Amino acid sequence: MLQKFVNLEKFRLVTRDIPTNHLGGWLEHSDAERIHPHYYLAIDEKGNASLIPTVRSQNANFTWYTHYDGEAHLCIGRAVESAKLDIQDFRTSHYLSYQYATHTQYVAGDPVHYSWPRNYMGPLMLQTMRISVEFFTHHHNGVPLDEFIRAVSNLQDLSLHIVEGRALRSMSLQELDMRRIWQRSMYDGL
């Protein structure tokens, strides 16, 4: 399906996505029926729409929450890899919470590695990359961050987000040596 988007240049990923509705925030009063039944729509006196999750739905095994957003990472990453997209602009949202940086995602008992920006995208095409450092912290055998940045020769816009420094605890200092990144960026003329 993704291969049909022949002119796709920018790829955005909302990590830790809080489900509102499938219009991604285009909420109107008439959109209530589009919302997942385990949420209900609350509209205040100013017309602002808010989603309230039901604590427990009738199906006790079903929750509509984002603790398992690792699977979505996995699916989207594999789909992008299969489609062989030439992404020039890759951005992820930043999540302002303590938990996300240290929370390990599991699928079928195996940890999910946030490695796909490196492995699935053509580094030569990448010009803009705004990501959270967690993409590089949960990976054990991949290329260090500075090596990856060096490989992205056309990079013009780089933004790395660190959540309260907690991400750094789970990765070696060697992996995130900003001095080396900066030096290599200087040498590469970025």
Place this chain on the structure above:
Amino acid sequence: MATQIVVSNAPPDTPLSVMDNTLLEIAAMITENLLEYDLAPTPNAKYSEQPTDKLKLAFDDEETLTWVTFSEESRNHILNAREASRKLFDSSFRAFAALLGDRRFRVTPVGFEDLEAISNNTALIPYITTLTFGCAALQDRGHHALSQDVESILAHLLLQDR
């Protein structure tokens, strides 16, 4: 009507209007100028990329987007323009595709259906340069069920590419 998404090649069933006599290039300029980034009205907003049109959520958690979205007014204007005139409809695919870049596609049946409908629209697909995916919305039924979900989702996503 304001936020209705019409993913179709068929022009709206409306009578000819004054705009239908406009040149296509000029009509395209009109629709593209309806695009307006949602930036806070501060002197340095274009540098800080601070949005104003932020949905109020009933959660304490907050997320920060690293991109600028289009304003709600521009969404309404473009969608209304597509309904108002056949010429504006025919000339609005670039602007409409830009709007769709803000939409979050989630790994859900509804998300897949919409993404597939857009991917099958030959008039729209050349202008799609941006896709936004949201990571919410997988069911939590234990690890075994989760692995099955992943495989079924992958099969669905890759089905069109085989």
